[in-house]
Amino acid sequence: xxxxxGAGTAVAGAVVVALLSAALALYGPPLxxxxxxxxxxxxxxxxKDMENTLQLVRNIIPPLSSTKHKGQDGRIxxxxxxxxxxxxxxxxxxxxxxxxxxxxxxxxxxxAAPVIKxxxxxxxxxxxxDSPNAVHEVEKWLPRxxxxxxxxxxxxxxxxxxxxxGILEVSKARDIPVVIDADGLWLVAQQPALIHGYRKxxxxxxxxxxxxxxxxxxxxxxxxxxxxxxxxxxxQALGNVTVVQKGERDILSNGQQVLVxxxxxxxxxxxxxxxxxxxxxxxxxxxxxxxxxxxxxGSSPLLVAAFGACSLTRQCNHQAFQKHGRSxxxxxxxxxxxxxxxxxxxx
Numbered sequence: 001x002x003x004x005x006g007a008g009t010a011v012a013g014a015v016v017v018a019l020l021s022a023a024l025a026l027y028g029p030p031l032x033x034x035x036x037x038x039x040x041x042x043x044x045x046x047x048k049d050m051e052n053t054l055q056l057v058r059n060i061i062p063p064l065s066s067t068k069h070k071g072q073d074g075r076i077x078x079x080x081x082x083x084x085x086x087x088x089x090x091x092x093x094x095x096x097x098x099x100x101x102x103x104x105x106x107x108x109x110x111x112a113a114p115v116i117k118x119x120x121x122x123x124x125x126x127x128x129x130d131s132p133n134a135v136h137e138v139e140k141w142l143p144r145x146x147x148x149x150x151x152x153x154x155x156x157x158x159x160x161x162x163x164x165x166g167i168l169e170v171s172k173a174r175d176i177p178v179v180i181d182a183d184g185l186w187l188v189a190q191q192p193a194l195i196h197g198y199r200k201x202x203x204x205x206x207x208x209x210x211x212x213x214x215x216x217x218x219x220x221x222x223x224x225x226x227x228x229x230x231x232x233x234x235x236q237a238l239g240n241v242t243v244v245q246k247g248e249r250d251i252l253s254n255g256q257q258v259l260v261x262x263x264x265x266x267x268x269x270x271x272x273x274x275x276x277x278x279x280x281x282x283x284x285x286x287x288x289x290x291x292x293x294x295x296x297x298g299s300s301p302l303l304v305a306a307f308g309a310c311s312l313t314r315q316c317n318h319q320a321f322q323k324h325g326r327s328x329x330x331x332x333x334x335x336x337x338x339x340x341x342x343x344x345x346x347x
Contacts, residue, residue, distance in 0.1 A: 057308035060291040074101030076282045077145045081108025085153030086115040088275045092152040095279030098337035135166035146286040147177040151184025177285045181278040185209045189216040197239030204244045242302040250310040254300045265314035266321035272330030281309035315340040
């Protein structure tokens with residue numbers, strides 16, 4: 001039974017709704033249109049920010065020229081590769097070449113060398129990583145290299161990790177930029193002091209690797225509801241080392257600034273995709289530091305380089321997925337590097 005008071009309330013409510021609807025009709029768009037416009041503006045703002053950052057990436061890319069000599073546009077070293085893991089260092093090294101480096105070296109364990117050599121004649125492969133004098137064998141090449149990518153296919157053998165620790169120390173002493181991925185991040189999680197405060201280091205953890213690093217450095221779990229803040233805090237705790245947290249969106253920070261890369265990729269996440277990112281990042285870091293902050297409009301050259309590598313990897317994934325769908329592999333993505341690079345950076 002509806003009381004008179006209840007009926008009056010219902011009528012009053014209906015009147016209010018009618019008045020609001022009339023007011024919106026007379027003076028403004030419907031509420032859902034307002035919300036849609038607000039979302040569109042936010043999306044447009046995000047797209048504009050990404051386009052502005054992509055322009056900074058374009059600024060650091062050296063022009064092709066017949067007057068240059070071999071090696072001038074990048075000599076990159078990849079430190080990794082063991083008996084179990086030979087694909088990762090290959091993917092990183094070949095990606096560096098595909099992006100535009102002139103020479104790509106792989107410093108790996110002796111058992112991995114013949115396999116990696118067989119993948120491609122374009123790589124220079126050094127079977128030294130498990131030798132007693134591995135640090136010296138790599139160090140003598142450092143004056144000829146512009147950047148190191150440390151970790152792809154490294155594994156967790158104690159002897160290899162000790163050698164890589166020594167390689168990182170001599171690389172820092174020579175002021176060589178280093179990109180650290182995969183089991184290189186495992187080493188950093190065990191010994192954060194190894195790269196603390198080294199501003200020419202870039203860490204590229206996935207979700208699991210990031211959680212491990214965060215817990216090791218900040219002595220507590222990350223805040224899953226504050227991804228931006230977590231990446232910022234980890235970078236700051238490491239002495240403003242650049243951190244790239246890979247994920248649905250890539251979140252980048254140097255402890256002072258946070259960038260988000262949401263370039264369209266795909267729903268396919270294949271093994272080896274991170275190696276494409278780390279290899280291309282090694283080249284872009286060299287180019288960015290060579291170009292200097294004047295070409296990055298005052299932004300961190302390493303952040304700009306990282307944004308470029310994330311965007312390129314996602315674009316490669318998107319293009320490969322359009323052709324191969326669920327069967328997409330990293331080899332398919334690497335085949336797209338040239339076209340993806342041109343689409344993003346040379347249009």
